[in-house]
Amino acid sequence: MARVLVTGGRTGIGQAVLTQLIDDGHEVISTSRHPQPDQASVEWFTLDLSKPDSVQAFCKRSFWDKPIDAIFNNAGYGLIAPIESASTEAVREQFEANYFGTMAITQKAMEHFRRRDRGVLVVNTSIGGRMAFPYFGYYNATKHALEASYEALWYECRYSDIQIKIIEPGFTQTNFATHGMQMSGETSPYHTRGLSWLAKSMQEGTTATPPTDVAKVIVRALFDEKSKLRYHAGKHSRSLLFMRKLLPDSWFQALIGKAILRGQEPN
Ligand SMILES: NC(=O)c1ccc[n+]([C@@H]2O[C@H](COP(=O)([O-])OP(=O)(O)OC[C@H]3O[C@@H](n4cnc5c(N)ncnc54)[C@H](OP(=O)(O)O)[C@@H]3O)[C@@H](O)[C@H]2O)c1
Secondary structure, eight states, rough: OOOOEEOOOOSSSHHHHHHHHHHHHOEEEEEEEOOOOOOSSEEEEETTTTTTHHHHHHTTTTGGSSSSEEEEEOOOOOOEEEEETTTTHHHHHHHHHIIIIIIHHHHHHHOOOOOOOEEEEEOOGGGGGGOOOOOOOHHHHHHHHHHHHHHHHHHHHHSSSSSEEEEOSSSSGGGGTSSEEOOOOOOOOOOOOOHHHHHHHHHHHHBBBOOHHHHHHHHHHSSSOOOOEEEEEEEHHHHHHHHHHHSSSHHHHHHHHHHHHHTTTTO
């Protein structure tokens, strides 16, 4: 039995991972911004990644005193906004939560794992950590920053027994498209049609991968004892990353533009 920390385990991908870990008999610690009742198999803690005080308090909790075998940095949200009109405040908050908050937990996890010279540290980025999509630019930038940091960390742990891994899900059927996304208050008259089309199609989300499929990849990564850095998760992830690798930039950009900017082409 392993002792595993999963951030953001109340909903979506985190919840699917948590459920599989419990079914497999592991001991789980998880977080939410909302108070959660402790269950026999899960110890809940409050964590708001966008608030440095909350992150600091979380890093001082006594559960860190007992060995943790694996940590899945999953919590995060998406800011949807055109690059030209997002408010600086909204962008800072997006970086505070997805990047600075996650990296503070990463540093705490490293301190914990270095003491034992072992552990598995996994972060949830996105295919949007390897490419960018219209209206997701700031969210994608936070995931690119995590990709770069975890890739560097992978090298820095190369000669230790600490494994560093990145999960890159594609579009997954979770609360992300409804509650997990924030629209920046500052809208732009140039993007009204595009944003409303995007919001509608994301909420329909019919082609999204079920979170249980993504969770299978994550749980495998937590326990496979491989030094592999990146894992695709879900059908969109595999096909988009494959096309990104093979297609010339101009073809790939035409494909993404056609898919997301549909209906906005000039007459
Ligand atoms: N769904 C997708 O299509 C997709 C694709 C690629 C990557 N991802 C990534 O997968 C991760 C999980 O997202 P999901 O799809 O499962 O969506 P979700 O159901 O909205 O779950 C997001 C989780 O993150 C937590 N969270 C959000 N903002 C937070 C904050 N400021 N501080 C602390 N916790 C916070 C939430 O916890 P509480 O609400 O309980 O506080 C929630 O449990 C995210 O990092 C997301 O970027 C999602």
